[in-house]
Amino acid sequence: MAIAGLVGGLGPESTVDYYRRILELWQAMRPGTLPALVIDSLDVHRGIELVRTDRDGLLRYLHASVERLARAGCDFAAMAANTPHLVFDQLAARASIPLVSIVAACAEEARSRGLRRVGLLGTGFTMEAGFYPDVFGRMGIEVRVPGAAARAWLHERYLGELLGGVFRDETRDGVHRLVDELLHTDAIEAVVLAGTELPLLVRNDTIAGLPLLDTTALHVRAIVSRLLGPLSGSLQRG
Numbered sequence: 001m002a003i004a005g006l007v008g009g010l011g012p013e014s015t016v017d018y019y020r021r022i023l024e025l026w027q028a029m030r031p032g033t034l035p036a037l038v039i040d041s042l043d044v045h046r047g048i049e050l051v052r053t054d055r056d057g058l059l060r061y062l063h064a065s066v067e068r069l070a071r072a073g074c075d076f077a078a079m080a081a082n083t084p085h086l087v088f089d090q091l092a093a094r095a096s097i098p099l100v101s102i103v104a105a106c107a108e109e110a111r112s113r114g115l116r117r118v119g120l121l122g123t124g125f126t127m128e129a130g131f132y133p134d135v136f137g138r139m140g141i142e143v144r145v146p147g148a149a150a151r152a153w154l155h156e157r158y159l160g161e162l163l164g165g166v167f168r169d170e171t172r173d174g175v176h177r178l179v180d181e182l183l184h185t186d187a188i189e190a191v192v193l194a195g196t197e198l199p200l201l202v203r204n205d206t207i208a209g210l211p212l213l214d215t216t217a218l219h220v221r222a223i224v225s226r227l228l229g230p231l232s233g234s235l236q237r238g
Contacts, residue, residue, distance in 0.1 A: 001036050002227050005069030005077035005097070007062060009041035010084060011163040014196035014216065018080045021220040026227070035227050038072045040065045044163055051083060051125050059087045063094050070097045078102070078223050082194045082215060083125045103135045105222040106192055106215050110141050115189050117142040118213070119182040121175065122194035124155030132194060144186040146178050154178065162197035172201055179207040 004022075008015035019039065026035045042065055050058035062084055069077045078100040079085065085103050092099045110118060120132055120143050128151065133143040145151060157171045175198070182188050192213045193199055199214045206212060 002075045002229065003036040003038060003073050004223055004227050005066070005072065005074030006037060006039045006223075007042065007065045007069070007077060007079040007081075007084070008039045009044055010047050010079065010081035011044040011165075011197065012041070013163075013165045013200060015039065015041065015080050017196070017200060017216060018220060021216065022224060025220055025224045029224070029228060035224070038069055038074050040068050040072075047084065048159065048163075051086065055087060058084070059090050059094075062087065062091050066091065066095045066097065066099070070095070076100060076226055078219060080219075081196055083123050085131050086125065086129055088131065100219070100222050100226055101135075102196075102215050102219040103131055105218040106194070106213055107135045107139055107141070109213055109218050110136065110190065110192075111139045113190070113211075115141055117144060117186065117188050119143075119179060119186065119188040119191045119210075120145050120194050121154060121178065121191060121198060123158050124151050126194050127151050127154075132192070143192075144182060144188055146182060150178050150181070158195060158197065162195070162201060167201045175202060176207055179210060183208050183210060 006018060022035060022037060047061065050061055062079065066077050074097060076098040082102055085101065088101055118141060120127055127145040136143050153174065161168060161171060179191050188210065190211045190213055191207060192215065193202065194215055196216045199216050202212065204212065
């Protein structure tokens with residue numbers, strides 16, 4: 001059996017959600033069994049500071065985690081967060097085991113749905129970076145983000161509330177307003193929840209009538225598919 005490695009802690013709430021979802025999906029496919037999984041939990045506060053001030057340091061921090069997972073016998077690894085994918089390509093080039101990308105998993109789903117323009121919500125780091133537009137753009141899909149003031153508002157709520165496991169109705173209502181604005185200004189066809197705490201806040205399949213692409217769910221499906229190997233055909237859509 002393959003062993004999956006999870007770079008967790010970025011943040012803790014979403015790591016717990018990953019573990020729960022991996023077990024649920026696995027048991028739906030292989031009842032009465034459990035997957036082999038190793039979690040290396042990092043410090044989200046250190047990670048955010050490195051994102052802000054030292055991207056090379058972030059790369060080293062994540063690489064050390066992936067290599068600990070490799071030494072623990074993992075066959076591949078995944079980062080249970082979107083923002084660290086800022087350095088995904090560099091990390092994948094250095095890592096001694098393959099990495100499963102949350103961005104690629106989401107882009108494949110968007111392409112399979114025939115989407116051409118999506119809205120992107122996440123931390124300010126994620127919304128203002130190029131890694132989602134780059135990957136989606138290679139599939140002919142445009143990525144739109146909220147305006148500067150809205151991005152700053154969501155970033156503040158993300159770091160100040162969501163990463164600490166605080167999920168407030170007023171923040172949920174604010175996210176709904178952001179989506180409604182993107183729908184009317186950019187004619188988006190779907191919304192990418194490109195922050196693994198956002199599904200814990202929203203807990204819906206749609207906002208303003210638009211489908212939501214839950215990056216946690218899509219990443220988990222890719223991880224379990226990798227674990228199952230040839231048995232994973234029915235996971236490719238769902």
